Amino acid sequence: MRLLVVGAGATGGYFGARLVRAGRDVTFLVRPGRAAVLRERGLRIKGSGEDDRITPRLVTAGELRDSYDVILLSVKATALARAMDDIAPAVGASTSVLPVLNGIGHLDQLSARFGEESVLGGVALLATSVDAQGDIAVLAPGATLTIGELSGGGELRADRALELLSGAGFEVTAVNNILAEMWGKWVFIATAGAITCLMRGTVGDIVSVPGGTDFARAVLAETGAVAAAAGFPLAEKQHAVIQNTVTQPGSPFAPSFYRDVAVGRSTEVEHVFGDLIRRAAALSVDTPLMDLATMHLRVHQHRLAAGNSP
Known part of the structure; x- marks a missing residue:
């Protein structure tokens, strides 16, 4: 299965890097400036006992051609509208869009754009930030990701997402009460x-x-x-x-x-x-x-x- 991580910042970068290390097929959709930093330094994670560097597979807006199985959306809410435009070419009939934004207002926007059956709910709990060098600093140990379906027919999508995301060095759980x-x-x-x-x-x-x-x-x-x-x-x-x-x-x-x-x-x-x-x-x-x-x-x-x- 193929995963597209939208944003290689504190949240998406951390989860994406762990999934790369676990051997998953991961591509990061990033802005040109972030792409330049990552191509020069790699995607680095450091702090709280973690020290890792990967060479991420990157794409920028306009370069997407094929659909992905899961799209992990980890941008800030203020960037959501632009991100939806960017990922549109990557959303196919069987794609699951998994946002891990704060609040719940984004669910309505994503469902209106891509269909409620394509959108999962998600909660990410971790303490990370991007430092002055563009590296991901882990401020406290431990990271969890909770996912779940929003509509009545999404159980299979949630199960597929769980399979893709599990076993990568962080706790991931699928629940029935994601809201x-x-x-x-x-x-x-x-x-x-x-x-x-x-x-x-x-x-x-x-x-x-x-x-x-x-x-x-x-x-x-x-x-x-x-x-x-x-x-x-x-x-x-x-x-x-x-x-x-x-x-x-x-x-x-x-x-x-x-x-x-x-x-x-x-x-x-x-x-x-x-x-x-x-x-x-x-x-x-x-x-x-x-x-x-x-x-x-x-x-x-x-x-x-x-x-x-x-």
């Missing part, structure tokens, strides 16, 4: 992003001051209430894991949202925060703290668009 898994990650990303971006500090920084722990719990209560109203309440264990993560004393944890804001990069505010508060309003769920966090990041985006530094 619940995706909502769980959405709650986690939105909660962690909101508290760290609003307070401009790590989890440890926030909970070290009076009111910090209560603030984190209050944001989680809002995001969890939206998920419950949408029909995907957090399981007790899931809630406990998220709450422990965002209230752990001394924790250096800060999500990519915070890291992007701290260095003046663009964020996925509309896809992760904006979509959540729009759904909350439609479901009559009050989210004053998430509303504030959304406005905060919208101001950040406005300043970037105006050419102002953070």
Whole structure:
């Protein structure tokens, strides 16, 4: 089976490299600038006990001719529209498109473009980033990928994707309730992003001051209430894991949202925060703290668009 990884960044690059090492037929669809870096340095993974370099097979937009069995879509939500145009020639009748973006709004866009039967749901959990040299830095050990079908006839596609992705040095699981898994990650990303971006500090920084722990719990209560109203309440264990993560004393944890804001990069505010508060309003769920966090990041985006530094 043939796999097309869209984007050789922190997520796609990591999973794709592990799959290459496992002997899978992997091609990376990348922009010309990224292609130049990878041709010069190779695709390198380093940190947390990992040290590897592969020579990836690369294509750029316009070079795709044949369809692939699975397309792993790992771009940011802000690049989704362009990515859909780029991958269109590679989507055949039996292709499964597996996005691992944050939130769930992208599922509607992909289903409208390629058909719901072609789209799988996916949740990627890993701590990686791309460093100044273009290498993938592993910030913490462990990576998991959870997949599942969205429509009633997708079981065979999910099974084929599971076969292709398994046994490559990371945990991959197929589940029947992928939307619940995706909502769980959405709650986690939105909660962690909101508290760290609003307070401009790590989890440890926030909970070290009076009111910090209560603030984190209050944001989680809002995001969890939206998920419950949408029909995907957090399981007790899931809630406990998220709450422990965002209230752990001394924790250096800060999500990519915070890291992007701290260095003046663009964020996925509309896809992760904006979509959540729009759904909350439609479901009559009050989210004053998430509303504030959304406005905060919208101001950040406005300043970037105006050419102002953070």
